[in-house]
Amino acid sequence: MTAKLINGAEIALQIREEIKQEIIRLKATHxxxxxxxxxxxxxxxxxxxxxxxxxxxxxxxxxxxxxxxxxxxxxxxxxxxxxxxxxxxxxxxxxxxxxxxxxxxxxxxxxxxxxPKKDVDVFHPVNVGRLMTGDADLLPCTPAGIQQLLIRSGVKIDGAEVVVVGRSNIVGKPIANILLQKNKGANATVTLCHTHTLDVAFHTRYADILIVAAGRPKYITADMVKEGAVVIDVGVNQIGTSKSGKRILVGDVDFENVKEKASMITPVPGGVGPMTITMLMLNTLKAAKLAAGLTA
Ligand SMILES: NC(=O)c1ccc[n+]([C@@H]2O[C@H](COP(=O)([O-])OP(=O)(O)OC[C@H]3O[C@@H](n4cnc5c(N)ncnc54)[C@H](OP(=O)(O)O)[C@@H]3O)[C@@H](O)[C@H]2O)c1
Missing domain, CATH: 3.40.50.10860 (Leucine Dehydrogenase, chain A, domain 1)
Known part of the structure; x- marks a missing residue:
């Protein structure tokens, strides 16, 4: 199987256009x-x-x-x-x-x-707590971007086995939290792996959706991935510089081999990356609507 590419750049553009229209509407109406x-x-x-x-x-x-x-x-x-x-x-x-x-x-x-109402990066302890209890108005940017990539690519999250590799406060923990909530675009069964996980591959092999944020170049190899899985690669690792001085970037997933096994996969660059700034803009728009007494 050659996986379908989840094009983060294209999805980010789509959301940016929606934000632009909503800003025009907000200015005109309020x-x-x-x-x-x-x-x-x-x-x-x-x-x-x-x-x-x-x-x-x-x-x-x-x-x-x-x-x-x-x-x-x-x-x-x-x-x-x-x-x-x-x-x-x-x-x-x-x-x-x-x-x-x-x-x-x-x-x-x-x-x-x-x-906390202006905390569009979602680092304030109050907002981190609200994320945990499932009543957050604002979602942290990279994890929210990952959720949107899944939703807008038609991936079934409800009931899926999601395995997240990496437990950072900015990606791993919040994406696990977002996807396990009793909400639309969530309701997954989530496993979090880290450096003390005894057998990471044991977990990744049963993932319907595998999200990798470990900061280890090409760490996830094809034998660690289930046939037909959806793979989201958050990693951005510089492995050298081209002759023209451009940075050579790879993800945490061995893209060339894993794409032959996965059903969908994000490229690096052009996958999760473009979503992060877009979700920051969406949070600012939401914060402005909430401040005006509107629903976000
Ligand atoms: N595209 C974007 O917008 C975006 C945004 C944020 C981050 N990133 C990228 O995502 C990657 C991760 O960054 P981060 O800030 O989330 O994480 P981080 O703070 O670098 O932490 C890495 C996490 O991965 C775990 N880990 C490392 N090696 C592992 C291994 N061999 N097996 C299992 N777990 C392992 C670590 O476990 P321990 O906790 O046990 O140490 C830690 O929880 C980086 O490449 C970063 O550049 C991209």
Missing amino acids: NVVPGLATVLLGSDPGSLSYISGKEKTAKELGFYSERIDLPEATSQKDLLAIVDKLNKNQKIHGILVQEPLPKHINANEVNSAID
Whole structure:
């Protein structure tokens, strides 16, 4: 079997178009323009590129956007004061403080200082708790993107055996939580694997849906995958640089061999990656609608 590609770039474009239309409608009917503030400390090239991408997408889709660039040496106190100001700013519905933060900054304290209603990255403990209890308004971006890829590709999640490899707070744990809820687009039986799992392949081999976020290049080989499984590869690993200086990226899945066994698979790049920024935009739109007393 050669798997059907789950085209994240195409699905992300579809959702972006829906967001754009909803922003036009929201402005016309309620005079609300959703606003996103991004905060960056320092000039790490990776973070700069992420934050520029977020700002550019926000503008393209019709959001009000504010970008705050701060010196790397900004103190915890000053950063918290900026967050507090953004919490009170009525033009801003979503606040994103780009991570990783410099070592002298306590990221947990910063995440907890963001108003949970404006916490579009969904790192605030209140929102993490609400995700657990199944009544979250906002879902963390990469996991929400994975769920949308599955739903919009027509994958049956209800009753499926889902195996997640990786238990990080930003991907593994939240995607497991989202898919096991008693909700539409969920209701799966979920297993989480990590480095202390005795036999990872034993679990991955019975997965109807296999989600891999381990950060290990080509770790999942064809013999670890059930015939006909749906495989979502979250991993992004740089394994070298091409002659022209381009980064060579591979996922956590041995794509060439696994695609012959799976029924559907995400490529790297072009699978999960494009969904993350899109879901951040969707969260900002939802936050603006909730702030206006509308249903998200
Ligand atoms: N496309 C996107 O938008 C996006 C977003 C986020 C992350 N990513 C990528 O996804 C990958 C994972 O990132 P992350 O931040 O979620 O995870 P992370 O913090 O790097 O942690 C990796 C997780 O995988 C587990 N793991 C590592 N090797 C394993 C193995 N051999 N067998 C079983 N479990 C193993 C670890 O287990 P322990 O807990 O036991 O150490 C840990 O829970 C990275 O490549 C990252 O770049 C992509």
